[in-house]
Every structure is written in structure tokens, then in C-alpha cells.
Amino acid sequence: MPTYKTRAQFVADDLRRRILGGEFKGGTQLRQDALAKDYEVSRIPVREALLALESEGLVEFHAHRGAFTTELSVAKIRELFELRILLETYVLKRAIPELSDADLQHAENLLRQYDAALDSGGQIDNWSDYNFAFHQALYAPAGLPETMSLISQLNTKSDRYIRMQLLYTQEIEKAEREHHDLLELARQGDIDRACALLEQHIAEACEGIVTVLEKRSQDLQEA
Amino acid sequence: MPTYKTRAQFVADDLRRRILGGEFKGGTQLRQDALAKDYEVSRIPVREALLALESEGLVEFHAHRGAFTTELSVAKIRELFELRILLETYVLKRAIPELSDADLQHAENLLRQYDAALDSGGQIDNWSDYNFAFHQALYAPAGLPETMSLISQLNTKSDRYIRMQLLYTQEIEKAEREHHDLLELARQGDIDRACALLEQHIAEACEGIVTVLEKRSQDLQEA
DNA sequence: CCATCGTAGTTTGTATACAATGTGCAATAC
DNA sequence: GTATTGCACATTGTATACAAACTACGATGG
Numbered sequence: 001m002p003t004y005k006t007r008a009q010f011v012a013d014d015l016r017r018r019i020l021g022g023e024f025k026g027g028t029q030l031r032q033d034a035l036a037k038d039y040e041v042s043r044i045p046v047r048e049a050l051l052a053l054e055s056e057g058l059v060e061f062h063a064h065r066g067a068f069t070t071e072l073s074v075a076k077i078r079e080l081f082e083l084r085i086l087l088e089t090y091v092l093k094r095a096i097p098e099l100s101d102a103d104l105q106h107a108e109n110l111l112r113q114y115d116a117a118l119d120s121g122g123q124i125d126n127w128s129d130y131n132f133a134f135h136q137a138l139y140a141p142a143g144l145p146e147t148m149s150l151i152s153q154l155n156t157k158s159d160r161y162i163r164m165q166l167l168y169t170q171e172i173e174k175a176e177r178e179h180h181d182l183l184e185l186a187r188q189g190d191i192d193r194a195c196a197l198l199e200q201h202i203a204e205a206c207e208g209i210v211t212v213l214e215k216r217s218q219d220l221q222e223a
Numbered sequence: 224m225p226t227y228k229t230r231a232q233f234v235a236d237d238l239r240r241r242i243l244g245g246e247f248k249g250g251t252q253l254r255q256d257a258l259a260k261d262y263e264v265s266r267i268p269v270r271e272a273l274l275a276l277e278s279e280g281l282v283e284f285h286a287h288r289g290a291f292t293t294e295l296s297v298a299k300i301r302e303l304f305e306l307r308i309l310l311e312t313y314v315l316k317r318a319i320p321e322l323s324d325a326d327l328q329h330a331e332n333l334l335r336q337y338d339a340a341l342d343s344g345g346q347i348d349n350w351s352d353y354n355f356a357f358h359q360a361l362y363a364p365a366g367l368p369e370t371m372s373l374i375s376q377l378n379t380k381s382d383r384y385i386r387m388q389l390l391y392t393q394e395i396e397k398a399e400r401e402h403h404d405l406l407e408l409a410r411q412g413d414i415d416r417a418c419a420l421l422e423q424h425i426a427e428a429c430e431g432i433v434t435v436l437e438k439r440s441q442d443l444q445e446a
Numbered sequence: 447c448c449a450t451c452g453t454a455g456t457t458t459g460t461a462t463a464c465a466a467t468g469t470g471c472a473a474t475a476c
Numbered sequence: 477g478t479a480t481t482g483c484a485c486a487t488t489g490t491a492t493a494c495a496a497a498c499t500a501c502g503a504t505g506g
Contacts, residue, residue: 031488042460045459147298
């Protein structure tokens with residue numbers, strides 16, 4: 001918890017937002033000089049920001065050639081989502097027996113805010129944040145911070161594609177219903193069915209993304 | 224695969240080696256100026272190296288206060304090793320059906336080099352590298368690069384403690400025998416027993432480390 | 447005597463300037 | 477006409493210099 005935010009962190013946060021928002025197509029070079037001008041800082045904090053994003057898997061550095069935004073293949077996306085299933089069902093299983101009333105209340109509050117935001121016109125921009133916050137609320141009581149960190153990583157990497165899917169399909173309501181069901185199963189302490197639902201929840205999101213990607217690459221070939 | 228090595232990468236590699244080698248006790252501050260003098264470079268590449276190590280979990284940055292080497296609690300070590308069991312048995316299960324004769328030969332060659340190095344006086348320094356290379360040889364055929372990357376991360380984080388354990392106990396020969404058994408089970412395609420052995424292999428290493436750590440902290444309290 | 451504030455000194459964070467490397471185009475040779 | 481070489485330019489990587497923030501210690505007030 002840095003009490004103060006350095007310029008490098010500020011640039012990193014904003015660049016992450018822009019990349020995840022889809023502003024740059026995969027493989028585009030991020031010129032340090034241009035970004036430095038954009039943010040009215042020198043290239044040093046920009047470099048540091050890019051290095052931070054590299055460690056998150058959002059950009060790749062090639063020595064003396066610069067930073068390029070990464071693009072995931074369908075195979076890697078499937079792999080990421082398989083990992084998410086493995087890790088997230090693992091923590092959920094550990095978390096459910098530890099869930100306190102306060103934890104459940106907290107998760108429910110998140111869902112309510114969420115529903116409210118949906119009704120007042122879909123704010124897709126920060127849907128990902130809400131989404132992860134809800135999952136985190138269910139997972140955190142397991143008391144496995146390292147695991148949570150890995151899950152967070154995986155979510156960041158796949159975030160771009162989740163947003164893309166949400167733009168093309170109307171999956172938010174479905175995900176939302178599943179979230180309510182998941183919370184209910186967690187409340188009942190039904191570990192097996194909760195994990196099964198979670199697995200399905202993630203797997204279907206994956207398939208949705210792959211479908212969109214393959215459709216889009218077909219469109220590109222036709223054009 | 225950078226064709227050329229920048230100074231930042233060189234410093235990062237050497238610092239990683241030093242940290243994992245136990246040169247710095249947990250929580251010590253790494254002063255950029257001192258390191259810059261050490262390596263006869265400016266502070267810029269040193270900063271970048273420290274940032275890289277931060278993303279690997281070996282150091283922590285506090286804004287305007289600098290970088291400190293991290294120290295893992297027993298709870299976090301247990302968590303890391305649980306994650307290793309989860310992920311490594313997962314890839315092993317996927318890898319075994321894909322293992323070609325060449326893959327098995329490669330793994331066996333690594334074991335031989337390893338045995339030879341052991342006989343000619345224990346080279347603990349690069350034991351970790353050999354160790355990971357062997358495991359990687361068994362896992363790689365699964366064709367799951369993202370998963371391998373996570374496993375590699377977890378190994379890096381726990382590496383220091385593995386070395387420490389090896390210094391205090393004579394576990395290398397035992398690990399080595401288990402490696403031979405693991406290879407044999409993989410060759411036979413016995414997924415269940417191979418995964419069970421792997422799980423035991425990792426879990427026992429974890430217990431060994433925890434034992435050493437708790438003994439050491441007792442010694443410190445007495446002193 | 448303890449707490450709080452201010453100041454000096456140290457260390458980090460960032461800007462500017464320079465060096466090193468990669469890229470692309472043009473000129474030349476075949 | 478094509479391939480190769482060399483040079484100019486653009487971009488990254490690093491050094492130096494400066495600004496900002498934290499720490500520690502002592503002075504001042506309660």
C-alpha cells in the first residue's frame with residue numbers, strides 16, 4: 001500500500017487501463033518518447049511503467065527494439081482459463097467453510113451495487129473490476145494471499161478478452177445470475193455444487209471468447 | 224530470448240543469484256547507489272533490475288524508501304508448496320501421455336549429469352537449476368507454456384528456502400532417488416502413481432524447509 | 447521527562463543529455 | 477533486376493544532474 005503514487009505507477013495504471021480497454025491492437029509498438037509526451041513526463045517513468053506491465057504479461061520487451069503489446073493465441077486463452085478453473089475452484093473449496101456472515105454480506109452488497117449499475121445503463125468499463133471484486137470477496141476468506149495473487153494475474157491477462165466478449169455478446173446478465181447462484185450455494189456450504197458452477201461459469205466465458213475471436217479472424221480473412 | 228543482454232538484465236541476473244544464494248538476510252534494504260558502484264553502472268539499470276526482481280517476488284518496493292529483500296513466512300511457504308503440488312501434478316498428468324522417447328531420453332540425460340555432479344563433490348550452487356531442468360523436461364511435453372511460467376515463478380520464490388534446506392539436511396540423495404522413480408513411473412505411463420509420488424516429493428521438501436526454519440527461529444530466540 | 451516539530455542529510459524518483467543499437471533506404475556491384 | 481553494403485536516421489539504453497520525499501536527530505514546548 002504505497003502511501004504516495006509515483007509517476008511511474010500513475011503511467012503504469014493508466015497504460016494498463018488503456019491496453020485492457022483495447023486502445024492498442026496486439027503487437028503494436030509502444031514508443032517511449034510518444035508516451036512520455038502524452039503524460040508530460042520523461043522517458044524514465046514510462047520505461048518503468050512498461051517494465052511493470054511486462055511483468056503482468058500485457059507488453060513484451062525486445063532489447064533495443066522496445067515494448068510491444070502482447071496478443072494471446074486461442075490456445076493460450078484456453079490455457080489461462082483452464083488455470084483459472086484449477087486455481088479458483090481450489091480456493092473456493094477452501095474458502096466456503098471459512099465464510100463468515102460478514103463475508104457473505106459483503107459479497108451480496110457487491111452484487112447489489114452491480115445490479116444497480118446494470119439497470120442504470122451498462123457500465124462495461126469497470127465491469128471487470130466489479131467482477132473480480134465479487135470473486136475476490138468469495139475467495140479471500142480462504143486466507144491464501146499468494147494464490148489470490150496468481151489468480152489476479154491470470155485475470156489481468158485475460159481481462160482484455162473478457163471485455164471484448166462482453167462487447168459482442170450479452171453475457172453480463174447470465175454471468176450475473178450465475179453470481180447470485182454461486183453466492184447462494186456458498187451460503188449453503190455446498191462446496192461441490194459451488195465449485196461445479198464456478199467451473200462451468202469460467203469455462204463458458206472461455207468458450208464465448210474463443211467463439212468471438214474465431215468469428216473475428218474469419219471476418220478479417222474475408223475482408 | 225533477447226539476442227543481447229542489457230546491463231539491467233545482467234544486474235538482475237546477478238542480483239537474483241546473490242539473493243537466492245542467501246547473501247542478504249530477509250528485509251535488508253538494497254541501496255541503489257551501493258549496487259550501482261558494485262556493478263560499475265549508473266542507478267538506472269540497477270532500478271530496472273530491482274523492478275524485475277520485484278515482479279518475481281524477491282524484493283519489495285516502497286515508494287521513496289527503496290527496495291527490500293522479501294522474507295516468506297512459514298504460512299506463505301506452505302501455500303507456495305501447495306500451489307506447486309496443484310500445478311505440477313496438473314501438468315504432469317497432462318504431460319505423461321505426450322512423452323516421446325526423446326523427451327524421456329532428455330530427462331534421463333539430465334539425471335545422469337546430475338548424478339555425476341553429485342559424485343564429484345556436491346555442487347549445491349546450481350543444484351536448483353538442475354532440479355528445475357529435470358522437472359521441466361517432464362512437464363514441457365504437456366504444451367502448456369503459461370502454466371510452466373507460473374510453475375517457474377513459484378520455484379523462483381521458494382528457491383532460497385530449498386537451498387537452505389539442502390545446506391542443513393542431506394536430502395539431495397533422497398530427492399535424486401525420487402527423481403529416478405518419477406522418471407520410471409512416467410516411462411510406464413502410470414499417471415496416478417507418478418502424480419502421487421510428485422505430490423509426496425514436493426510435500427516432504429516443504430516439511431523439511433519448515434522444520435529447518437522453525438529450528439532456526441528457536442535458535443535465534445535462545446541466543 | 448515525554449512529545450512534537452523542524453531541519454539537515456541521505457536516499458529515492460525523475461529530467462535531461464549522451465551513447466549504443468537497430469532500421470530502412472539508397473547506392474553500388476553482380 | 478536483384479542482392480549486398482554502407483550510411484543516415486530513429487529509437488532504445490544508460491549516465492549524469494537535479495528535485496522530491498523520507499529518516500533521524502536535536503531543539504523547543506508542555
